[in-house]
Amino acid sequence: MSLSKEQVHHIARLARIAVSDDDVEQFAGQLSSLLDHFSTLSAVDTEGVEPTAHPLPLGNVMRADEPAPSLPLEEVLANAPEHEDGYLRVRAVLE
Amino acid sequence: MTAVATAYETIIGLEVHTQLTTRSKMFCACSADYSGAGPNTHVCPVCLGLPGVLPVINERAIESIVMTGLALNCQIAPFSKFDRKNYPYPDLMKGYQISQYDLPVCHDGWLEITVGGEHKRVGITRVHMEEDTARLLHRVDASTGEGYTLVDVNRSGTPLMEIVSEPDMRTPAEAREYLVRLRQILRYIGVSRANMEEGNFRCDANVSLRPVDAPEYGAKVEIKNMNSFRAVHDALAFEVERQARLLNAGERIVQETRGWVDESQETVSQRTKEEASDYRYFPEPDLPPMRFNEAYLERIRERIPELPEARYRRFLELGLSDYEASTLTESRDRADYYEAVMHALNVDRQRAAKLAANWTLGSVAEWANATGNDVASIPVSAERLAELIQLAEDGTITGTVAKQVFDTMLESGRGARDIVEADGLAQVSGGDELTEIVRKVISENEKAVGDYRAGKESAVKFLVGQVMKATRGRANPQVVQELLVEELG
Numbered sequence: 001m002s003l004s005k006e007q008v009h010h011i012a013r014l015a016r017i018a019v020s021d022d023d024v025e026q027f028a029g030q031l032s033s034l035l036d037h038f039s040t041l042s043a044v045d046t047e048g049v050e051p052t053a054h055p056l057p058l059g060n061v062m063r064a065d066e067p068a069p070s071l072p073l074e075e076v077l078a079n080a081p082e083h084e085d086g087y088l089r090v091r092a093v094l095e
Numbered sequence: 096m097t098a099v100a101t102a103y104e105t106i107i108g109l110e111v112h113t114q115l116t117t118r119s120k121m122f123c124a125c126s127a128d129y130s131g132a133g134p135n136t137h138v139c140p141v142c143l144g145l146p147g148v149l150p151v152i153n154e155r156a157i158e159s160i161v162m163t164g165l166a167l168n169c170q171i172a173p174f175s176k177f178d179r180k181n182y183p184y185p186d187l188m189k190g191y192q193i194s195q196y197d198l199p200v201c202h203d204g205w206l207e208i209t210v211g212g213e214h215k216r217v218g219i220t221r222v223h224m225e226e227d228t229a230r231l232l233h234r235v236d237a238s239t240g241e242g243y244t245l246v247d248v249n250r251s252g253t254p255l256m257e258i259v260s261e262p263d264m265r266t267p268a269e270a271r272e273y274l275v276r277l278r279q280i281l282r283y284i285g286v287s288r289a290n291m292e293e294g295n296f297r298c299d300a301n302v303s304l305r306p307v308d309a310p311e312y313g314a315k316v317e318i319k320n321m322n323s324f325r326a327v328h329d330a331l332a333f334e335v336e337r338q339a340r341l342l343n344a345g346e347r348i349v350q351e352t353r354g355w356v357d358e359s360q361e362t363v364s365q366r367t368k369e370e371a372s373d374y375r376y377f378p379e380p381d382l383p384p385m386r387f388n389e390a391y392l393e394r395i396r397e398r399i400p401e402l403p404e405a406r407y408r409r410f411l412e413l414g415l416s417d418y419e420a421s422t423l424t425e426s427r428d429r430a431d432y433y434e435a436v437m438h439a440l441n442v443d444r445q446r447a448a449k450l451a452a453n454w455t456l457g458s459v460a461e462w463a464n465a466t467g468n469d470v471a472s473i474p475v476s477a478e479r480l481a482e483l484i485q486l487a488e489d490g491t492i493t494g495t496v497a498k499q500v501f502d503t504m505l506e507s508g509r510g511a512r513d514i515v516e517a518d519g520l521a522q523v524s525g526g527d528e529l530t531e532i533v534r535k536v537i538s539e540n541e542k543a544v545g546d547y548r549a550g551k552e553s554a555v556k557f558l559v560g561q562v563m564k565a566t567r568g569r570a571n572p573q574v575v576q577e578l579l580v581e582e583l584g
C-alpha cells in the first residue's frame with residue numbers, strides 16, 4: 001500500500017506540521033510501510049466478530065458527581081507561553 | 096411574501112446542544128458551576144489535557160442523558176461508548192473532543208409538537224454525550240493592530256448533550272415549537288437550565304427547499320449563531336425566502352454554513368474551511384464502554400416526573416380551558432404550585448381547580464412577571480394562598496379585598512386571616528351597617544342621585560363606587576347596587 005504525496009500533505013496539515021517536499025518523499029515511504037504492517041491484520045477472518053470498543057474487559061467505570069478543588073491559577077498558567085489577565089493567549093483563530 | 100413561481104416544501108432539522116446541570120465536570124472533578132468565576136479558575140490537569148491524566152465518566156451526567164432519552168421516547172443503547180473527535184482548534188486543550196460517534200446513548204425517539212391546532216411528531220435521531228469547549232475571546236492588540244485570541248478553559252469539559260432531530264419540521268413556526276417543547280421537557284426533568292440567552296441551550300438548524308412532491312432533498316444550508324428562539328424563527332424564515340428566490344431565478348443552492356446576524360436580520364455565508372472536516376473518530380481508549388441493563392433503566396424511569404404533555408391532559412380533565420392547562424404546565428414550578436393550591440382548598444374538586452387556576456394565572460403570575468422571579472420563590476406559600484382563597488370563597492371577604500390582602504401577604508409575610516382580622520377587612524354584610532353607608536352616600540351625592548332619577552342609569556355605577564370607597568372594598572358590589580336601587584326608589 002502506498003500513500004500519495006497529496007495524502008501525506010493532508011495528514012501533515014491535519015497534524016499542523018510543516019513538511020518540505022523532501023520530507024514528503026521520505027514520509028510517504030515510511031508511512032506506507034507502516035500501513036503495510038497493519039494490512040497484515042486484514043488477512044485475519046473477522047466474520048461474525050464484534051468490533052472491540054476497548055481492549056480491557058471493563059465497563060461502567062464512573063465516578064460520583066462530587067466536585068473537588070481545581071488548580072491554583074498560577075499553576076494553570078505555568079506552562080502557557082503567553083497569558084493575559086488570567087486567560088491563555090494564543091494566535092488569532094477564526095471562528 | 097413575494098409570489099413564488101414554484102411551490103416549495105421547506106425541510107428543517109435541528110441540532111441542539113444543552114449543558115447538563117451537574118455539580119462537577121464530565122470527566123474530572125472541577126466544579127461545573129463557573130458562572131461569575133474568574134478565567135481558568137475551574138481547571139485541572141484533566142480538562143487542561145496534560146499528559147498522563149485519566150478522565151473518568153460522571154455518573155450523574157449519564158443518568159441525565161438516559162433520563163432525557165426516556166423522556167424523548169428514545170431507545171437506550173444497551174451498549175454505548177465514547178469516541179475521540181480530532182480537530183486542531185484551541186477551544187479544546189487536548190486537540191480532540193471526547194464525544195460519541197456510532198454508538199450514542201439514545202437514538203430513535205420523538206417529541207410531539209402542536210402548531211395551529213395540528214399535532215405532529217418530530218423524530219429524534221439521536222442524543223449523545225460529549226464535553227463542552229473552552230470559551231474563546233477575540234481581541235486586537237492595540238500596539239500592533241494584530242488580532243489574537245484569549246482562552247478561558249472553565250467551560251471546557253462540562254457535560255454537553257447533543258440532541259439531533261430528524262428533518263421533520265416544515266415551517267419556522269414548527270421549529271420554534273419544537274425548541275419550546277424540548278426546553279420544557281429538559282427543565283421538567285431537571286437535567287438542564289436550558290436557557291438560550293445564558294448560552295447553555297444552543298441551536299443550529301439545517302434547512303433546504305424542494306419542489307413539492309420532489310423525491311429528494313435539496314442542498315442543505317446549516318445556520319449558526321442564533322441566540323434566541325426568535326432568532327431561530329427569523330433566521331429560518333429569512334433562509335426559506337432566500338433559497339426560494341435563488342431557485343426561482345434558476346440558481347443552485349450552495350451547500351454551506353451561514354451565520355445569522357441579528358443586527359441586519361440576515362444570514363451570511365461563513366465558508367472559511369478550504370477542506371472538508373476530517374475528524375478521524377476512533378474509540379476513546381481512556382474510557383471503558385457503558386452498558387445499560389433493564390434494571391438501571393427502570394431506576395431512571397422511576398425518577399421521571401409527570402411530563403408536561405400528560406400533565407396538560409390531566410388538567411384539561413379537571414375542567415380547565417386549553418389556555419389555562421397549557422399556561423399552567425409551561426413550567427413545572429407553576430404546575431406544582433397550582434396543584435398545591437388546588438389540593439389545599441376545601442371546596443368541591445371542579446371549583447378548586449378553577450379557583451386555583453384563576454389565582455395562579457392572575458395575581459401569582461403578575462407577581463412573577465413584575466419581579467422576574469419563578470413561582471417557586473414566591474413568599475406566599477400555596478397553603479397560605481389557599482387560606483386566602485377560602486376566605487373569599489366563604490364570603491368572609493370580598494374579591495376586591497382578597498387581592499389587597501394578597502398584596503399585603505407578599506409584602507409582610509403575614510397570613511390572610513391575621514391580616515383580615517387585624518385590619519378589619521371582613522365583608523360588610525350586616526344589612527343595617529351597609530344600608531347606613533348607602534344612605535350616607537346618597538345624601539352626599541345629590542348630582543349623581545339627580546342624574547339617576549332623571550333616567551341616567553349609569554349614574555348608579557358612580558354611587559356603587561362611592562360606597563365601595565367608603566367600605567374600602569369590603570362590600571359586595573352586587574349587593575350595594577341592589578340596595579342603592581332600592582333606596583333610590
